[in-house]
Amino acid sequence: MRLTILGSGTNVHPTRAASGYLVRTDQTLLLDFGPRTLMNLLKAGANRHRITHILFSHFHADHFSDFITFFFDAVIYAKYGGGHRPDMTLIGPRGLKRLLGTVMATFPSFSRPPFRVAFKEVTDRRFAIGDTLITPRTMTHVPDLHCVGYRIEYRGKTMAYSGDTQYCDNLVCLCRDVDVALLDCSFPANKPGPAHLHAGQCGLVAKEGGVDRLVLSHFYPIAERYDVRAQAGEEFDGSIMVGTDLLTIKV
Ligand SMILES: [Zn+2]
Ligand SMILES: [Zn+2]
DSSP, X not given: OEEEEEEOSOTTOSSSOOSEXXXXXXXXXXXXXXXXXXXXXXXXXXXXXXXXXXXXXXXXXXGTTHHHHHHHHHHHHHXXXXXXXXXXXXXXXXXXXXXXXXXXXXXXXXXXXXXXXEEEEOOSOOEEETTEEEEEEEEOSSTTOOEEEEEEEETTEEEEEOOSOOSOHHHHHHTXXXXXXXXXXXXXXXXXXXXXXXXXXXXXXXXXXXXXXXEEEOOOGGGGGSOHHHHHHTTOXXXXXXXXXXXXXXX
């Protein structure tokens, strides 16, 4: 399994794209699709027309806005580009069908695309895409919005992606004994903010979950001004990486 960070920042970060990750197993999967991550998907050398499953953690705009651009391109390619576009499955928390159904019905050229689009709203139950096993788990981010993290297993290796979350027991469970935990590190430990983890909590989750390698991502600009790696390291003595756009990690 290979993980490529397409976006390690947030909506208006000056140097990082917002949330998005490419996961390659027997499948080519996307985890979230925030602003500017489509450009990094192209830079990463992935064939966007072969992406069949997109998994959303939640529908804050920094996690799905580039899907609009991606989907429009997919329709144009399949209609006029002379290429085959396989069917697409969009996976995410409660509210996915309503939101993306509205997008499909409203945006010009989005309805009746020349390929099938399926919607899957997840519960906390495991499912398979080919030989890749996916376990969603409900996170605690903001009230009144269903947010999930994903645990992904393939050929004996496991990674966890937190999406956006505060510290919670479900997050520690999601990360239990994983090879790589990719966590929301919006804030430095000395400047915590609402609705997200800070660097010290990322380290704590990694320690409590028995994680092998911790990857920090989803940085607000303020996180750049402090040594978040050292802050996470005060709790967790395993390997810690500070995520950057286009970094690829072998899981
Ligand atoms: Zn969010
Ligand atoms: Zn976010």
